[in-house]
Amino acid sequence: MRKAVLSGVLAFTLGPAAFLLALGALLNPAAQASCLPTTSSAFGNVRNTPALIPATSHVVMPLPAGTWVKTSGFGIRVHPVTGETKLHTGVDLAAPTGTHILAAADGRVVFAGAASGYGNLILIEHNVGGRTVTTGYAHMYADGIHVEVGQSVTAGEYIADVGVAGYLTGPHLHFEVRPGGTDGAPIDPEPWLASHGAVDIEAGTDPASAGCAASGGQASSFNGDDAGNLVDDPTTDGEITERTAHILAQIRANFPESSWACWSPRPGQPSEHSLGRACDGTFGNALGTAATGHALDYGWQVTNWVKDNARTLGVEYVIWQGRIWSVARADEGWRKYDGGGMHDPNSVTGGHYDHLHWTAKPLPRKLHLTEDSYGRCKRER
Structure with missing residues (x-):
């Protein structure tokens, strides 16, 4: 199990040859939706059991609206710390330390812990539109991770806090998207979020209702004589x-x-x-x-x-x-x-x-009067 998780994390971190980042790679420091949520040995069990991660069409932005500023996008760039030219495998969203990080879609946590370069990393596998995709969230402090491996999460769920761990120069969320799972090649997260109608959730908003307003007519109360009949x-x-x-x-x-x-x-x-x-x-x-x-x-x-x-x-x-x-x-x-x-x-x-x-809702408990063996009235519920 440990080896399977490790190999998945390494695969996520390194990626295919065309998109290699060394394990110690330095990462950069610091968008309306339809409504609504898989890896060998341990990972294979999840992939081969799609019922465990039901498909979701609900995708949200990974930070609350108004809390972040984009500081670096996906693609080849000169690393601001090392000066090296290499692929930046995600998008960096600068936000104050402690800002709530949100799961981008329903899914299951496949890794949560320390990872070289990332500081600390959360990987979540999803079934979006019938396709497996992994999202990654990095640079949290260890005590800023609020989920654990195997846990099911829902779109918009609070999973971690923005931190300043790993190789970076300021607090931010490094967010990645890898179609196919943890070993898939990374893609630009911004078009992916936009193409899936990612909802911008206001801080404190119920994520279950974001972009999913109720329709239907006005409801009426029961006005009969006996609701329990x-x-x-x-x-x-x-x-x-x-x-x-x-x-x-x-x-x-x-x-x-x-x-x-x-x-x-x-x-x-x-x-x-x-x-x-x-x-x-x-x-x-x-x-x-x-x-x-x-x-x-x-x-x-x-x-x-x-x-x-x-x-x-x-x-x-x-x-x-x-x-x-x-x-x-x-x-x-x-x-x-x-x-x-x-x-x-x-x-x-x-x-x-x-x-x-x-x-x-349950019916009110009615009070009944009966006679005991001595002919006296007694109460029964």
Whole structure:
């Protein structure tokens, strides 16, 4: 495992013969999108298991808007420190020390640590438009790295802090793009970002919503007499609550391309699906196949509409693309989904990369009066 990671880092650092940089190479010191996220031995396991890194169409700029200035682009240049003429394999974005560095796309971290010349380096592998691509982020301090190898990240996620480590003359982010993976030849990151509609995220903005505004009409509240009354589920042969049916009807009216399944029997303890309080939706993709392209974009539109109207609709929480958002913890925004102890969050279905799940808020607990063996009234919940 160690050798595999090492070889991947060396390959990223050195590149093919036409683009060689010596291991000790000195690096230079110091752009609207569609919505939304693989290496031998350890790396090969990732590449041969694309389900672990679902395709993403959501690409963002690696630093927040307004925090950086470009100081050096991709290409042959005279190194400002050594005076040597050589290839600069990325783009340098000068920013104050501590500025948040953002993952450019959904993916999985394949390296995070010290690397000669880079100071410290993060490598993330992505599946963008069905193609493997690695992005690299360099010059952080060791304690400015906030991810670890094997970790899944989402586009716009805060992964590190701008630092002044390695060979450089000022704080900046050195950002690289290598199609094909860590051993691919580097390309100019700027056209790549532009061609994928990289979103400029304002500091503090929820990256999940950047460039992915919700569409759809106005939501209405449930105004029936009994939100918990069970009615026929139009998607299965089971039953769902009236509140769930109300939510489902509004989503279908606003997003007719979506497909839904609500009630389902579940072994063991009653689940939200078996209780008629939850529905799962796909957007042109089959269950078990990660949403990509139009399905991914459409899924984000539906998701954001449900999220933005959650209180009106009576939705408790939503899960989509490895993230969870709940009304109770709305101030925390989107959080990484850990599977809830029931699902594998790294799989396509377990991580909800193929379907949107939403749950209607729980029903109020009603107070019932019954008689005990002595004929006295007692309360039961």
